[in-house]
Amino acid sequence: MQALRKTRPEAGLELVDIPAPVVEADSSDVLVKVSATGICGSDLHVDDWTPSYAFITRSIPVTIGHEFVGVAQTGPMAGRRVVVRPSVTCGICAACVAGDHDGCEKRRGIGMTRDGAFAPWVRVPLRNCVPVPDSLSDELAALTEPLTISMQALRIAGDVAGQRVLVMGPGTIGQGIAALARRAGARQVVVSGFDDAARFDALRRMGFDALVDVAAQPLAEGARPHTGGEPFDVIFEATGVPETITESLALLRRNGIVVVTGIHARPLLLDLTPMVRNQQQLRGSFRPPESDWPLALELMGEMDAVMRPMVSHVLPLSQAGEGFALAHAKAASKVLLKPDARDE
Ligand SMILES: [Zn+2]
Ligand SMILES: [Zn+2]
Structure with a gap:
């Protein structure tokens, strides 16, 4: 089968032919x-081989792809x-x-x-499989994993009802956070990005118009028409750019909360004194509890129309190179890859 793999501990990915995985009858794994x-x-x-992902070195060669939907072929969930x-x-x-x-x-x-699942077949533990309601499209179901990351960020922030919210980073995680914050009753949701036209376009189609492109103007300046210069109550960081944390604290009210979700390739030098004096809370958010997964699927059923614009491109796996190029160039919102017919 065709599989997109990390084959060497250096930049790059390779589309290679490997044998399909096999699952023994008595296994706790299933074939999907x-x-x-x-x-x-x-x-x-992982493609760029940034230092925060060097931990996968010992697993190379490995097929990547972790946000996926499929059909179980073996075990109690077969079909x-x-x-x-x-x-x-x-x-x-x-x-x-x-x-x-x-x-x-x-x-x-x-x-x-x-x-992983940039391949037509993947072997996974049965206990990791969560059934998808029939009403949900594959395109939306493939967003389950990132949506659970967004759900966890909201949980870490606490109640955002009536709050002025800034989401830094208009990618899938940021889009999910924006949708969930609005659903939770935030009084305002502003989203910032850096030269992110394709993702802003998705956000506009999701109904968000308070968008600030920090490539065109400083964030404080771009936010002002939306906030009237008032500070934010809650700020979500979903950029992976450490310096945005410094920027966020300057826009945050006293006792306000910053939730950090990005995986940062570099450390940050941060002047902590203003944060201490203003009693601002800097919180990390990472993995949601397993119990969020069925809830995420339920939420997507409810937010179907809102979330649909998040997926901008669907390409065959054989065009993985083009898909990654689109994503790297920020010319896409979310790119999905589907196994080619030849592997069916
Ligand atoms: Zn354990
Ligand atoms: Zn992911």
């Missing part, structure tokens, strides 16, 4: 026939459409043995440290 897989920001980092939690727990640590899978510290990542 992939329908669609999203290109994530972290896939771009059902599923999305798959990419984080695989170890099953043997103290937390896992106690049944606290969210507490597992020894994880492997499908599409990072074990083979």
Whole structure:
């Protein structure tokens, strides 16, 4: 089968032919026939080989792709459409043995440290599969994983009802956060980006018009027409650019909250004193609890029309190079890759 792989510990990905995975009858794994897989920001980092992804070195060669939907071919869910939690727990640590899978510290990542879904077939643990309601399209279902990341960011922020919210970063995570913040009753949602026309276009189609392009003007200046110069109550960072944290604190009210979701390739030098004096809260947000996955699917059923514009391109896997180029050039909102017919 055709698979998009990291084959060497250096920049680049390779579309190669490898044998399809096999699942033994007594296995706790199932075989999933992939329908669609999203290109994530972290896939771009793996492609670029930025330092924060060097942890996958020991797993190379590995097929990447972790945001996907497919049809289970084996096991008790055979024949059902599923999305798959990419984080695989170890099953043997103290937390896992106690049944606290969210507490597992020894994880492997499908599409990072074990083979993922930029391929027609993928082997995954049965317990990672979550059934998809029939009403949900493959395109939307492929957004489940990023939506759970956005859900976790909202949870970490707390109640945003009536709050003035800034989302820094108009990519899939930022788009999801914006949609969820509006749904939660935020009084205002402003989204900023850097030269992000394609993602701004998706946001406009999602009904957001308070958009600030910081390539054209400073953020404070661009936000002013929307906020009247008032500070934000809650700011979500979804850029992966460390300096945006410094910028966010300057736009945040006293006692306000910044939720950081980006994976930052570089450290940040930050003057902490203004943050301390203003009692601003800087919070990290990463992995949602497993129980969020069925909730995310439910939410997508409800937000179907709002979320639909998030996917801008659907390409065959054989054109993975073009898909990645679009994503790298920020010429796309979300690119999905679908296995080619030849692999069916
Ligand atoms: Zn992702
Ligand atoms: Zn564990």
